[in-house]
Amino acid sequence: xxxxxxxxxxxxxxxxxxxxxxxxxxxxxxxxxxxxxxxxxxxxxxxxxxxxxxxxxxxxxxxxxxxxxxxxxxxxxxxxxxxxxxxxxxxxxxxxxxxxxxxxxxxxxxxxxxxxxxxxxxxxxxxxxxxxxxxxxxxxxxxxxxxxxxxxxxxxxxxxxxxxxxxxxxxxxxxxxxxxxxxxxxxxxxxxxxxxxxxxxxxxxxxxxxxxxxxxxxxxxxxxxxxxxxxxxxxxxxxxxxxxxxxxxxxxxxxxxxxxxxxxxxxxxxxxxxxxxxxxxxxxxxxxxxxxxxxxxxxxxxxxxxxxxxxxxxxxxxxxxxxxxxxxxxxxxxxxxxxxxxxxx
Amino acid sequence: xxxxxxxxxxxxxxxxxxxxxxxxxxxxxxxxxxxxxxxxxxxxxxxxxxxxxxxxxxxxxxxxxxxxxxxxxxxxxxxxxxxxxxxxxxxxxxxxxxxxxxxxxxxxxxxxxxxxxxxxxxxxxxxxxxxxxxxxxxxxxxxxxxxxxxxxxxxxxxxxxxxxxxxxxxxxxxxxxxxxxxxxxxxxxxxxxxxxxxxxxxxxxxxxxxxxxxxxxxxxxxxxxxxxxxxxxxxxxxxxxxxxxxxxxxxxxxxxxxxxxxxxxxxxxxxxxxxxxxxxxxxxxxxxxxxxxxxxxxxxxxxxxxxxxxxxxxxxxxxxxxxxxxxxxxxxxxxxxxxxxxxxx
Numbered sequence: 278x279x280x281x282x283x284x285x286x287x288x289x290x291x292x293x294x295x296x297x298x299x300x301x302x303x304x305x306x307x308x309x310x311x312x313x314x315x316x317x318x319x320x321x322x323x324x325x326x327x328x329x330x331x332x333x334x335x336x337x338x339x340x341x342x343x344x345x346x347x348x349x350x351x352x353x354x355x356x357x358x359x360x361x362x363x364x365x366x367x368x369x370x371x372x373x374x375x376x377x378x379x380x381x382x383x384x385x386x387x388x389x390x391x392x393x394x395x396x397x398x399x400x401x402x403x404x405x406x407x408x409x410x411x412x413x414x415x416x417x418x419x420x421x422x423x424x425x426x427x428x429x430x431x432x433x434x435x436x437x438x439x440x441x442x443x444x445x446x447x448x449x450x451x452x453x454x455x456x457x458x459x460x461x462x463x464x465x466x467x468x469x470x471x472x473x474x475x476x477x478x479x480x481x482x483x484x485x486x487x488x489x490x491x492x493x494x495x496x497x498x499x500x501x502x503x504x505x506x507x508x509x510x511x512x513x514x515x516x517x518x519x520x521x522x523x524x525x526x527x528x529x530x531x532x533x534x535x536x537x538x539x540x541x542x543x544x545x546x547x548x549x550x551x552x553x554x555x556x557x558x559x560x561x562x563x564x565x566x567x568x569x570x571x572x573x574x575x576x577x578x579x580x581x582x583x584x585x586x587x588x589x590x591x592x593x594x595x596x597x598x599x600x601x602x603x604x605x606x607x608x609x610x611x612x613x614x615x616x617x618x619x620x621x622x
Numbered sequence: 623x624x625x626x627x628x629x630x631x632x633x634x635x636x637x638x639x640x641x642x643x644x645x646x647x648x649x650x651x652x653x654x655x656x657x658x659x660x661x662x663x664x665x666x667x668x669x670x671x672x673x674x675x676x677x678x679x680x681x682x683x684x685x686x687x688x689x690x691x692x693x694x695x696x697x698x699x700x701x702x703x704x705x706x707x708x709x710x711x712x713x714x715x716x717x718x719x720x721x722x723x724x725x726x727x728x729x730x731x732x733x734x735x736x737x738x739x740x741x742x743x744x745x746x747x748x749x750x751x752x753x754x755x756x757x758x759x760x761x762x763x764x765x766x767x768x769x770x771x772x773x774x775x776x777x778x779x780x781x782x783x784x785x786x787x788x789x790x791x792x793x794x795x796x797x798x799x800x801x802x803x804x805x806x807x808x809x810x811x812x813x814x815x816x817x818x819x820x821x822x823x824x825x826x827x828x829x830x831x832x833x834x835x836x837x838x839x840x841x842x843x844x845x846x847x848x849x850x851x852x853x854x855x856x857x858x859x860x861x862x863x864x865x866x867x868x869x870x871x872x873x874x875x876x877x878x879x880x881x882x883x884x885x886x887x888x889x890x891x892x893x894x895x896x897x898x899x900x901x902x903x904x905x906x907x908x909x910x911x912x913x914x915x916x917x918x919x920x921x922x923x924x925x926x927x928x929x930x931x932x933x934x935x936x937x938x939x940x941x942x943x944x945x946x947x948x949x950x951x952x953x954x955x956x957x958x959x960x961x962x963x964x965x966x967x
Contacts, residue, residue, distance in 0.1 A: 368730070
C-alpha cells in the first residue's frame, strides 16, 4: 500500500467518536456542531469544526438522508440563466436556501424540453422541495409530487385552479402603479408593450395598467404586442409605436430588457427621452440604474419573493410546508429615475 | 388509513420488478432506461419511463450512491450571480454537467466568506467534483480534496504552482489580440483600464496587451487603474483618462461591464465613439451586441471552457479525472463591432 493510499484509507475511517475523543467532548457535541439548527456555543462549534477538518472527519449527509429522509437539497428549475432578471431570482433563491442549511440543485430544461420531461430525473435526487421558475406544471405532475410528499412552489408564475403553491410579484398592482404614475405626471397617451402573450406576468401587468387607466377615465391608451420579453422585441415594438400618427407620450414596457431595446429605437429615430417620450420598465435589473438608461421601473421584491417561496415549501420555519396550496402576490415598488418626466413642468 | 395515505404507501413500495412485470421486460431493461449512458432503444426507454411514472416508480440515486460512491452531483462555487459574465459561465457549466447525467449543486459564498469556509459543508454532500469560479484555494484545502479523491477545477482563474486543475480563457493572448487590432487600425495612443488588481484575468490581459504593444514598437500607451470589474469603475476611469492632456484614441477595458461604464462617461463629455475614441471590452456578454453599445470585444470561449473543466474532473469521458494537475488556457476571439474604427479611413 502506498503512503497516499494509506493516508486516504485513514481519512475515510475517521469517525465522530475519534473527533470526540481528541477534544474530550461527547459524540452528541460533534453531531450538534454539524447540524445548522442545533444549539451549541459558537466557540465549541468552531473548535469541533477545526479539529474535525484536521483529522479529516466529515459526516455523510447522503447516508444520513436515508434515515432522516431529508437531503438538504432544494431543486430549482430555471431556463435562460443569462436573462438578468432570472439571475436576480436565482441569486435570491439560492441565498435563501443556503440560509436554511440547504443547497440549490439546478435544473436547466434543454431547448424543447419542459418540466414534465425533467421531473423523473429531478425526483431521483430525493430533493426536499422543488422551485419551478421556468414553466408551469400540469395537474398530473402536481399530483405526482404531492403523492411523493415533495413540496413544490411555482416562482414568478401561477396557474389559476392548480393545486400548488405559487409566489409572484403582484404584477397587476404593478401595472396599476404605472398607470397612476403616468397620469399623475400628465401623460395623455400612454402605451403598453406586451411580453410573452400567455405569461401570467404579462397578462397581469397589462390588465392592471389598462384597468387603472379606465378607472381614471383615460381611454386614449395604445397596446403594442412585443411577442416576447427580449431586447429586440422591445426595439421593434417601439419603432412601430412611434411610427403611428397618434404617437404615445409614454411607453410602459413589460420588462426592463424590452425597455432598453425601446430606448435604443427611440434614440435612433432622434426622439429625446423623457422630453419626447417617457419610458417605464418592469423588474429593476441592475442595468436599469446605469445613467444611460436611468430607467423608471417597478422593482420586483426579489428577496421577499424568495423568502415566501422557501417558507411555503416548509424550509426556514419550525412548521412544515403549508398544507393548503397558496398563491402569494407580493407588491413591487415604483423606482423613479430619469426616463420619465412630469409633463406639467 | 386514509385513501391518500394508502396511495402514498403504495407509491413508495413500487419496485423495478413491478415495472418490469407490467411491461413484460427484464429488470435490467428498467435499470438501463434510468441510466443515461446505457444502451437502449429510444422507443423502449420512452415506454419504460412512461409506465414507471404512471406506477410511481423512481430509482433512488441517493441510495445507489452509497454503493457506486457517485452522487451525480457536481458542486459549483460562484459568487455574484448577477454579473452577466458569471451568468454565462454558470449557464455553460450547468448545461455541460447535465449532458454528463449530473446536476449542479450551487454554493454561493456569503459576504466575507471564502471557499475554505464552505468546503466542509460542500464535502458533506459527497459531490463527484468541484468547480470553483469565485476564488482560489489554498494548498492545504487542495490537499484535503485530493485525499478525499474529489477532483477540483478552478474556473476562470488559476494559481501558479498549486497542485490543482484550472481552466481559463487565454487572457494574455486576448490582450495581445487587442493590441494588434488597435495598431493595425492606426491607433497611436491606446490605454488599458485594469480590473481587480490581483486577479489573474486582469494581470494576464494587461501583460498581453502591453507586451504586444512593446513588440510592435508602441511606447505611448497609458494604464489607468479601475479597481474592480464594475460599471462605476469603468465610468470613473474613463473620465480620468480623457481629462488628461495626452488623451488616448482607444481604450481597452478589462471587462465589458467596465466598457459600458466607460461609454457612458465618454458620451456624457460629448466625445463620439468611435470617431473620437475607440472602445474595446473583454467577455462578450449579451449586452455587448446591443446597438447602443456595439462593443468590439474579446469573446470568452465559454462553452469550450466549460467542456474542458468538466473533462478535467473526469465527467463526460470514459476515462476518469486527469491524474496530473493541468492548467488549460483556451483562446478567445476578437468580435469587431461599431465601437472601434480604422483611423486610416
